[in-house]
Amino acid sequence: MSLRPWRVALLHVCVVVMIGVLTFPLILLGFNSLKSEVEIFDAPLGIPKAPTLANFRSVMLGTTFSVNMRNSFIVAVSTVLLAVVVTAPAGYAMSRFRFRGRTLFSMWLLATQSFPGIIMVLGLFTVLTVYGLVDRLPGLIMMHTSFSMPFSIWLLKGYFDKIPVELEEAARIDGCSRLGSLVRVVFPLSVPGLLAVATFSLLLSWNEFFFALVVMRSNVNYTLPVYLARFVGSGGVVQWGPLSAAALLATLPVLLLFLLGQRYLVSGLTGGAIK
Amino acid sequence: MPSSSTISRWPGGEGRRALPFLLPALVVLCMVSLYPLVQGVSRVFYSYRALARQDVFSGWENFTLLLSDPTFSAAFLNSIVWTATSVAGMFLFGYALATMLNSKHLRFRRFFRTASLVPWALPGVVISLIWRYIFLPNGPLNAVLGSLGLRGPEWLTNPSLALWTCVIATVWMGTPFVTVMLLAGLQSLEPELLEAAAIDGASYIQSQVHVIMPSMRKMILIVLTLETIWTFNSFDIVFVLTKGGPGSASMTLPLYAYQNAFMYYQAGYGAAIGVVILSVLLLAVVFYIREVLR
Structure with a gap:
């Protein structure tokens, strides 16, 4: 045509x-x-x-920006690592084993997408209070990891589905242990899937606002989205120059990483998670 | 090909072998998803009493209060209108853009495809702040209107416009995801399908409606349901852009639930609003699960 x-x-x-x-x-x-x-x-x-560069200078020197940036960094990196470590075996099990409750587990994973933030945060508050994690980064890391899990497990299941079982069998016939065939054969082949999960979790954690807003109480524990929202003064007065500088610094690092990783995320979403 | 190896083709239950793989995920999900859900929902039967200075059991009181609360009904209606128009907007723009990005006549395709993803990577708070600036009375949008000789309105503080500013920001934020999904759907279609339609003399619109859309049915339905769930549940844009105002002109259910639970100390009332959100979304979720597992 x-x-x-x-x-x-x-x-x-x-x-x-x-x-x-x-x-x-x-x-x-x-x-x-x-x-x-x-x-x-x-x-x-x-x-x-x-x-x-006056706006950047006033943000870096005159506010808690650098501390909040560090918080965001710690939370996002920990979330990515935890999410990968926890969801990779789960995704593998969902793909390879037929066990009782498997369909129920899939439904639960899909359904968590719809749970209203307000209900989850009220319930989580009780959990965090018991463990003394309110206003502390580990509490937020746990929450972000759990939000990323359902989608990540589902996405990885799709990836493992595409890796033929015969490859594992061949490795075991050649004398690999079960664990050995996992580490040497399945793991290297699933790297694009793991990168997709990493990109997804990074974006989710770095950008998440609602739970951070509710759980983080002191300025020095805020992550960047809460810091930015608090920039708008109580009277609605806004210094747009410094705010723009801070928002740009809060956006660019992850935007660049996302543009590098989006290929994996997109093929993961369209190949396994959704279709 | 039947295989005798131990890993193959799962005879019956393999729970014992699957458990070690699933255990970490199950522990985290029970602690941070299942338990909070039950605990959160149970809050609806408690109300804060100033006299006792604590939450006391109040049965269905929170729900009866909801029924006579005008702000709640306004928020409910706004949420429906906001979600329906935003998702429709995202779909319209996303579908158009995906079709154009799929065209083999387009140059710099890779560049345009990557650029179209930008809003996806931005934090909701940053998106809201940018649009808040754009909609300011002396901001860029009114500057453009002014140069055309028009007097721009006060977008954020006009009761009949405030909700629509939220819709515009939400559509902007959601369009990349719809685009990228539908583009993948279009790329998986057989090229012969379109040629056959063209040979049969189908017009452009006809082949879109009768050939392309039906063959992407599942993808379209899942994308629409996901965006509906995400938008109905979303908080960032309304919170930063209009705070639900002026009055309750742009109040939505998630924001009203937050205000009750964390500004007015009515956690039970906030949870009751949450249960209303959950009941509406349960319909969408049942539909979503059926499509995905089909």
Whole structure:
């Protein structure tokens, strides 16, 4: 099929406009982070005329930003590691073994998607209080791990389904132990799936707001989303320059990692988790 | 091919072998998912009493209070309107974009596909803050309208516009996921399918509605259900953008539940709102499970 030139041109115009709408707000954030408070409202759409790093300086030196960034980092990295370690064996079991309660377990995993945050947080508060984990990072790490688990297990099950059992059998006939065939044959083949889980968990944990808002009580324990939301003063007064600088710093590292890992996440979602 | 090896083809129950693999996941899920759910739901039968300074058993009181609470009915209605329009918007834009990104006439396809994912990676709070700035009375949107000779309204504080600002931000945030899923669906279609439709003289719209959409039925249904669940449950955008205001013009159920539980110390009342959310979503979930396990 070939298209007439004007239709090809129209296609490109439409795509550029839609991609523009999807990316321009982030570019706007970048502009604002380099502008003075006056310029932000004098020329809300313009390229910064006198770019300044003053906003970044005031955020780094005048607020708890670096501490909150460190918190976000600790929580996200721990969540990713825990999620991979816990969900990889579970996904393997879901793919390889037929046990009683397997369907029930699948249904439970799928159903957790719909549990309202308010109910979970009220219940979790009781658990965290018992273990003295309110306002502490380990409590948040546990919560984020549990949110990432259902989807991750489901995604990995899809990956393991695609690795033929015969490969494992061949390895065992060649003298591998059961564990050996897992480590030497199955694990290397499932790396793309593990990267998908890592990308998904990283995004989930780094961006999660509601539970962090409720459970973290002191400034120095906030993660970045809570820090950013608290930036808007009680009177609704906002310093947009510094806020944009902080929001940009809170966004870029994970955006870059996501763009590297999205390939695995997308193929994991469309190959195993959803189809 | 029948195989005699021990790992193959699962005869009967293999619970004992599966258990060590599942145990860590089961322990975490029981502690952080099953127990909190039961515990959280049980809160609906308790109310805070100032006199006793603690939660006391109150039976169905929280639910009867819900029925006569005008803010609750406003939030319920807003939630339905907000979810329905947002999901419809995401689907419309996502479907259009996926179709265009799938076209073999498009140049720089890889670049555009990657760029379309950007909103997916941004924290909900950052997305809300950006849109809050865009919608300011002296912000960029009204600057554009002003240069066209129009006087832009006060988007965030106008009762008939506030909810729609939340819809716009939500559509923006959800479009990448829909796009990427539908694009994968389109790529898995047989090219002969479309050529056959074209040869039969089907118009563009006809082949979309009668050929492409039916063959992606399962993918479309799952994406729509997931987005419905996520949007109905979501909190960040309304919390940062409008705080439910002005008045309760853009109040949604998750935000109202949060306010009751953590600002007015009515945890039981908040939990009751949560149970209402759960009951609505249970319908969606049953549908979702049936489609996925089919």
